[in-house]
Amino acid sequence: MTYPWGDSRRFNSYKRFLQQRFGTRAQKLALDAGFTCPNRDGRVGTGGCTYCLNAAFNPSYCSSRKSIAQQLDEGIEFHRNRYRRAGAYLAYFQSFSNTYAPLSRLREIYQPAIEHPDIQGIVIGTRPDCIDDEKLDFFAELQQRIFVSIEYGIESCRDETLRRINRGHDFATACRAVEATARRGIHCAGHFIYGLPGETPDHWLHDLNLIHRLPLNGIKFHQLQIIKGTAMEQEFNTHPSDFYTFTQESYIDFIVQITERLNPDFVIERFAGEVPPRFLSVNHWGLTRYDVILQKIEKKLAELDTWQGKLWDKAEKCTPKVVSLNEKL
Secondary structure (H helix, E strand, O other): OOOOOOOOOOOOOOHHHHHHOOOOEEEEEEEEOOOOOOOOOOOOOOOOOOOOOOOOOOOOOOOOOOOHHHHHHHHHHHHHHHHHOOOOOEEEOOOOOOOOOOOHHHHHHHHHHHHHOOOEEEEEOOOOOOOHHHHHHHHHHOOOOOOOEEEEEEEEEHHHHHHHOOOOHHHHHHHHHHHHHHHOEEEEEEEEOOOOOOOHHHHHHHHHHOOOOOOOOEEEEEOOEEEOHHHHHHHHOHHHHHHOOHHHHHHHHHHHHHHEEEEEEEEEEOOOOOOOHHHHHHOOOOOOOOOHHHHHHHHHHHHHOOOOOOOOOOOOOOOOOOOOOOOOO
């Protein structure tokens, strides 16, 4: 069977999207450009998000002590030795908030990636309160030359949760940023975390109605992981009953429910997060790697004969629409 996105895989995969875009396998190269965040430096708060420890998510070659060019060269070498199949590379500005600087400074930071002969596009990870019209106009102009994607950390649709995790912005801010990005035709993805304190699977299934109202191109899901040394580790140890904790099996069952209710036009960039076990304060999944989790999700989709969007029109009768910048949700 061929699904609406054009292949036999049961979800609209990022791998397929990039393959169609570049005509070959594309690999993202994570970069640390030395940014910080406004909820770290005091502009809107201090301490950062309570769950965050960036070192847990960075590959070994990724360090702000190295130049962007050096990180790219080492990243390409790393992936060529590991996979040997990538024909295109994307510079992924991942650590912290990669638009949190004046545009003049951003141009300087991005330039080595834009000019690198092996780089076909850039992916910018940032917060929705670290973008503005000037920066978006720059990205809109840049995408005439190379592929540009902006990934917004939205994390939750619930303002109470965003306050509790010290996020420093509300959901309406995320809606405005996504809409402004989509209006310029820039590829836009949203990142969401399942397992944040005070939230339950019923909340997340209901919140799909809000997510469907966002004009996103891509979406990333991560299960909450309790990282050593974070404020959330302390909160989890003090109030464990406030957290819905997934086993590997229960997460797979849940993410299948999300997938079959999800807008089939959304490219799923990731189903789950992966942190080296040495960083985890609580480890319910053992040493299972993401590729194994992905295989299990696809196996479950096949067992249930379901796929992305199969129940989309039944997800509380939600009809997606573009969110107005002035609309209250």
